Amino acid sequence: MSPTATAARPAKKAASAPASVPGYAGKLLRVNLSTGKIWTQPWAEDMREYVGGIGLGAKILYEEVGPKVHWDHPDNRLILATGPLAGLPVWGTGGLTVITRGAQTDGATSTQANGFFGAALKYSGYDAIVIQGQAKALSYLYINDDTVEIRSAAHLKGKDTWETQEALETEHGLSGHRLSVYSIGPAGENLVRFAAIQGDYGHVASKNGCGAVMGKKRLKAVCIVRGTKALTPHDARGLVQAADDIAHDLKTDPGTSTLYRWGTLPGVSNLYKLGVLPIKNYTTNLTTVDMTTWEPAKLRAGFDHRGHQCNACGMHHCHIQVIGKGPKAGELVDEPEYEGWSGAGWQIGLTDKEAITWLNTRLDRACLDVNEFGWVCGWVMECMEKGHLTEKQVGFKLVWGDVDGAYRLVQMISHREGFGDVLAEGVKRASEKVGGEAAKCAIYTKKGASPRGHDHRGRWEEMLDTCTSSNGTMESANATHQTELGLPGRINPFNGEEVARMVGGILGRKHFEDSLGGCIFTFRTRIEFLARALSAATGWTYTLADAIRMGRRTAAILRAFNLRCGIGTDLEYPSARYGSQPVDGPAKDHNVMDQWERMREVWYETVGYDIKTGKPTRETLKKLGLDWLAKDLWRK
Amino acid sequence: MAKVDATPALSATVEVTTWVTRHVGGDGSGSKLFTESFVPGETLGQVLRRFSARYPELDAALWSPDHSQLGEHLEVVVNDAVLGVTHQLDTPLTGGERITLLGQFMGG
Numbered sequence: 015m016s017p018t019a020t021a022a023r024p025a026k027k028a029a030s031a032p033a034s035v036p037g038y039a040g041k042l043l044r045v046n047l048s049t050g051k052i053w054t055q056p057w058a059e060d061m062r063e064y065v066g067g068i069g070l071g072a073k074i075l076y077e078e079v080g081p082k083v084h085w086d087h088p089d090n091r092l093i094l095a096t097g098p099l100a101g102l103p104v105w106g107t108g109g110l111t112v113i114t115r116g117a118q119t120d121g122a123t124s125t126q127a128n129g130f131f132g133a134a135l136k137y138s139g140y141d142a143i144v145i146q147g148q149a150k151a152l153s154y155l156y157i158n159d160d161t162v163e164i165r166s167a168a169h170l171k172g173k174d175t176w177e178t179q180e181a182l183e184t185e186h187g188l189s190g191h192r193l194s195v196y197s198i199g200p201a202g203e204n205l206v207r208f209a210a211i212q213g214d215y216g217h218v219a220s221k222n223g224c225g226a227v228m229g230k231k232r233l234k235a236v237c238i239v240r241g242t243k244a245l246t247p248h249d250a251r252g253l254v255q256a257a258d259d260i261a262h263d264l265k266t267d268p269g270t271s272t273l274y275r276w277g278t279l280p281g282v283s284n285l286y287k288l289g290v291l292p293i294k295n296y297t298t299n300l301t302t303v304d305m306t307t308w309e310p311a312k313l314r315a316g317f318d319h320r321g322h323q324c325n326a327c328g329m330h331h332c333h334i335q336v337i338g339k340g341p342k343a344g345e346l347v348d349e350p351e352y353e354g355w356s357g358a359g360w361q362i363g364l365t366d367k368e369a370i371t372w373l374n375t376r377l378d379r380a381c382l383d384v385n386e387f388g389w390v391c392g393w394v395m396e397c398m399e400k401g402h403l404t405e406k407q408v409g410f411k412l413v414w415g416d417v418d419g420a421y422r423l424v425q426m427i428s429h430r431e432g433f434g435d436v437l438a439e440g441v442k443r444a445s446e447k448v449g450g451e452a453a454k455c456a457i458y459t460k461k462g463a464s465p466r467g468h469d470h471r472g473r474w475e476e477m478l479d480t481c482t483s484s485n486g487t488m489e490s491a492n493a494t495h496q497t498e499l500g501l502p503g504r505i506n507p508f509n510g511e512e513v514a515r516m517v518g519g520i521l522g523r524k525h526f527e528d529s530l531g532g533c534i535f536t537f538r539t540r541i542e543f544l545a546r547a548l549s550a551a552t553g554w555t556y557t558l559a560d561a562i563r564m565g566r567r568t569a570a571i572l573r574a575f576n577l578r579c580g581i582g583t584d585l586e587y588p589s590a591r592y593g594s595q596p597v598d599g600p601a602k603d604h605n606v607m608d609q610w611e612r613m614r615e616v617w618y619e620t621v622g623y624d625i626k627t628g629k630p631t632r633e634t635l636k637k638l639g640l641d642w643l644a645k646d647l648w649r650k
Numbered sequence: 651m652a653k654v655d656a657t658p659a660l661s662a663t664v665e666v667t668t669w670v671t672r673h674v675g676g677d678g679s680g681s682k683l684f685t686e687s688f689v690p691g692e693t694l695g696q697v698l699r700r701f702s703a704r705y706p707e708l709d710a711a712l713w714s715p716d717h718s719q720l721g722e723h724l725e726v727v728v729n730d731a732v733l734g735v736t737h738q739l740d741t742p743l744t745g746g747e748r749i750t751l752l753g754q755f756m757g758g
Contacts, residue, residue, distance in 0.1 A: 272669050600727075
């Protein structure tokens with residue numbers, strides 16, 4: 015049996031060529047790097063069920079990547095998908111979703127980035143790119159409408175992601191929004207397990223080592239000329255009305271106006287008040303630093319900056335800025351997201367704002383996930399402070415807040431030099447290899463996925479989501495407009511049952527969002543608005559119930575994929591440090607592990623999965639219209 | 651000589667933070683502090699309703715559309731603990747509490 019073979023699918027009914035659906039390009043671009051074959055595949059017949067993005071990617075992953083096709087096998091698929099709203103006049107619709115079997119968990123991955131890729135891809139005539147095989151030498155994929163070529167990337171070898179984009183812009187004589195480039199830096203080329211895919215200067219598909227998958231395929235970059243093909247929505251007026259409602263909601267709703275004005279910057283000062291800002295590898299939740307200087311307006315005002323919006327976006331979120339003082343003065347950097355301030359800053363004891371912005375961009379350029387780097391670097395710093403790691407082992411002395419030392423670690427990891435080769439495996443594998451007291455200090459999930467840049471000991475819903483999810487990161491994230499789904503407006507964050515009911519109750523919402531081809535932040539609006547936009551774009555009648563059903567179908571398929579990969583319920587736990595009780599701060603009286611098993615029970619009941627096997631129950635699958643998956647999972 | 655009310659007045663500090671300050675006359679940064687007096691037996695919910703009633707924008711942001719319960723977009727933190735941990739809306743205040751209104755932060 016071929017390692018790529020999967021269970022037999024029901025024969026499809028013979029049908030004439032499906033009619034195209036408005037809003038979509040109607041084609042998938044297929045690329046086999048091993049053979050050099052490039053072809054297109056019409057796509058329309060099951061669009062309503064899978065929509066796009068993660069929904070489409072989950073289907074392809076399940077059908078085409080068998081259990082023996084590990085993350086580094088040439089037959090693994092790297093799917094770069096967008097969705098039906100990409101390229102249309104809805105805020106933040108340059109969305110890219112990367113779906114693959116990732117390097118950290120060796121399981122399903124779905125991770126999002128923005129910029130202009132999704133719009134450029136749609137304007138070129140494709141809804142997604144499905145890449146398989148492995149190139150004989152480092153290559154890049156060039157797309158200019160119907161011209162699609164695999165080209166040599168020998169001249170790009172070793173370049174970081176910003177250098178790669180600059181080189182391709184020069185090569186093709188195109189810049190700005192006329193060329194979208196997503197690429198890997200040295201970390202991806204050297205198969206670092208937490209390598210990311212970075213694009214359009216500051217946008218990162220960062221989770222579960224998707225950059226290592228791209229590196230294994232010897233694919234340096236995907237470069238798309240902004241295409242010339244028109245997209246025609248079914249109901250242009252209705253689409254604009256829905257887009258206006260989304261924009262108005264983002265501007266005025268108390269929950270999202272902060273995102274509209276400052277993106278994710280408010281996280282630093284706000285989450286500190288809740289004990290959710292990770293400080294020095296979870297060794298404390300308190301600081302003597304004046305947190306009023308970390309409020310969003312002051313963070314932004316500290317730099318000469320300008321907006322760097324994604325496709326069709328009116329948010330005051332993404333910015334490019336210049337470092338104004340210190341040893342890196344004059345350097346152009348991307349304004350860090352909240353997770354940049356935490357992963358490249360607070361988590362490693364660094365509170366010099368100029369140094370953090372510089373390090374954050376250096377991580378993007380090397381293509382390292384800032385979250386996992388924070389857990390790795392903070393772990394090394396704590397272990398060296400406590401004597402669990404020696405200068406001889408690491409190669410130099412690294413202390414809290416040492417930005418030059420942290421950057422030295424970036425280089426060692428990216429090129430797998432010395433101890434960097436151990437760290438390049440991620441903190442789970444590195445700490446297991448070192449063992450002893452050092453192993454007890456590492457922050458990770460048992461699946462190997464990186465927690466996001468929060469201290470989840472004060473935000474249990476995200477810890478539960480991270481540990482139970484099937485996409486290599488959080489699959490439900492924190493609740494947004496949950497009252498739309500009949501869920502309570504607020505819960506006691508330290509009541510495990512309430513937490514689990516909330517996390518289970520919102521399952522599917524984010525999968526639906528991530529199928530549309532837009533941004534996680536501009537889509538933090540009411541599902542009703544998103545469903546209206548989808549309906550106007552496509553001509554379907556899509557309701558809130560349809561949206562959640564679609565999302566839950568996708569979650570079930572990814573869960574089934576992971577179970578087939580051997581990722582089971584025994585791995586749904588945090589590491590000792592990740593699940594520890596805080597020693598100080600607002601969450602110090604609460605120990606998540608006291609309620610963990612009950613939380614899992616309630617979560618399983620709520621989502622309709624079987625806690626013993628981890629499988630969605632037959633009843634759940636039947637309700638979701640996934641009878642074919644029930645046959646695979648339950649074998650009868 | 652005026653008659654002194656025998657009921658002792660208690661007070662709590664209401665801290666409105668960062669962008670939420672725009673609803674109470676601030677510029678969207680820093681914190682604005684208010685001292686709210688109340689009589690023994692009054693609950694957190696009563697004090698919050700009386701406070702927000704003076705600021706229509708805050709009132710709209712803090713409560714659900716029918717005003718029956720808190721909305722879902724502002725965090726209420728009492729003495730560093732999120733609502734639901736040590737205090738509910740019907741918990742009587744005892745004086746000296748610090749009630750913080752914090753904009754909900756979502757992800758990323």
